[in-house]
Amino acid sequence: MGISCQRLIKSFGEPPTVIIKGIDLNIEDGDFVSISGRSGSGKSTLLYLLSTLDLPSSGSVMIDGQSPAELSVDALHQFRNESLGFVFQFHYLLPELTALENALLPARKNNNVDAKTHVNALFELFDIQTARDKLPSQLSGGEQQRVAIVRALSMKPRYLFADEPTGNLDSVNSKIVMDILKKANKEWGMTLILVTHEPDYAAMAEKEIFLKDGVIVNTAS
């Protein structure tokens, strides 16, 4: 069913500054889409609109066949819990929980015990088994971001949103993270929407979106 939007407009403030200026977009299930553009061009804003975190000023977003604006608060959060995964530039791990507890936080909402094996496998796959019982403060930046990605993947979401996930990492760690994201898309069939500054990473996508002042200037496939 994918994600689609029509005449998407988002403005902030009073008098309103229009940041997203009427975007139409169609993303199929299993797609890998990159969004790039200059700082301030509206990349993050578009990502939040597509991923239910924010609501448009006008226009519509459909994700997985439903409109986030029309879902009840609880249904919306349940949808995020089951079907969406987020990776941000900052990892946002909870400092008082161990890496494993952090990664299991989405599963904990509905006492999903099956997630544990899956999460353990991901820790192994991403080569961070030794980090499992450590607190975030005891981990390196790269390890922290990998734990955050395990958290995003823990519920086997259908859609994965990443906002400059490598923005804070060195090139080695950036490559590790990108490999994981590509694997999630190619091998596990997750729809991946990636906001990035890096032309190399943007070019890995099947569909590249360039934003300029809130409009799509070029979509390469």
Added chain:
Amino acid sequence: MFFLAIRHLLSRKRQTALIFLGISMGTMMFAIISGLQLGMREFVVDRLLSNTAHIRISARDQSVDKDEMTRRFYPQGEMISWLSPPSGKREEAHILYPQGWFDRLREDPEVVAYSPTLNMSVIISKADTRHPAVLVGVVPALYEKVLDISQYIQQGSLDVLKNSGNRVIVGNLLLESLGARLGDTIMVSSGQAELRPLKIAGVLSLSVEDVDKTLMIASLNDVQQLNKTPGQINEISVALVDINLAQAMAGAWALVSRDKVESWEEVNASFLQIFVFQDIVRITVTTAILVVAAFGIYNVLSIIVNQKRREIAILRSIGYPPSMILQLFLIQGVMLGFSGALFGLLVGFGLNLYIETIELNVHIGSGNTLIISFAPSIYIMGFAMAFFSAILASLLPALAASRLTPIDIIRSEI
């Protein structure tokens, strides 16, 4: 959200401990102050009730009334102005129709017992000294059913008054000031010329100074003879099944009688006034402590909510709805309130147990230790106060946390 709430609390142990102690302090103080005050109060009320009936029916003075005199002497309604208005008492106050009361009291299912008495002021002469006293004439069998007097009789027993034999039971302090002993005979006068010899056949002590210094109990017959009013009584003491009904029943009876009908609360109104004042002090002190503790909860939780903004954002993005964010912070306040209140009450309870054993240089009742109340109501009330102020104090920060939107937080972080 319990799991996370506990982790939050544990991650800031010192703040948690401080708030916990603040709340504990509040409930502990409440338990101790209340225990002392209510203990003393139970003691005093118990003593009051040992010489006050639940309801007291007493005779009204038959005073001379100016308007009534005017009507009697000038029935035509002339305009009269008295230079010196008539005043004074017409006769000794007594209950006019005791049998009517007895019949009513016997039939009332709420009445356990009643006891007619004749109370009079007397003067005791011993050698060259004179002592004022209050002589109460009782029917022992009825009297002891209304007032639990026998436990306060130190020597002798109420039975000695059974047959009129000019015997008397005397308050211990009165006995002391008379310099008399059990078995002595004292001369008692109603104030008129006649002296009547009464034999001291018992000693009582209520540990209430005013009473022990003046009270004498004799048989009703003897007192009626001394007073030269055979068959008269001026008071009926009534014991009820439910002491809490006293006020209402006294009110109802007063409507249908010329006699004065008072509940024990009315008789002891000035005492009970002190209790009200004590209550105010106790509640105020405790409230002050709890307000400080609640303010602590409010402050710390507000700070935590602010520090945890990014975590709130991530929780929302992984599917925790605002209601669960609210829970996360509310649970922290509730746990602090619950455990702090419980701990404080336990410590208060323990300290009360200890205080109860401290021996003092004063006599309180039969012992020399403070009397402490362990009434469950103290603990229930203390707990409720602390618990609800903790909930109230955490509600505002928790609501604020639940209203944060993930997007605003994420944006303000970058």
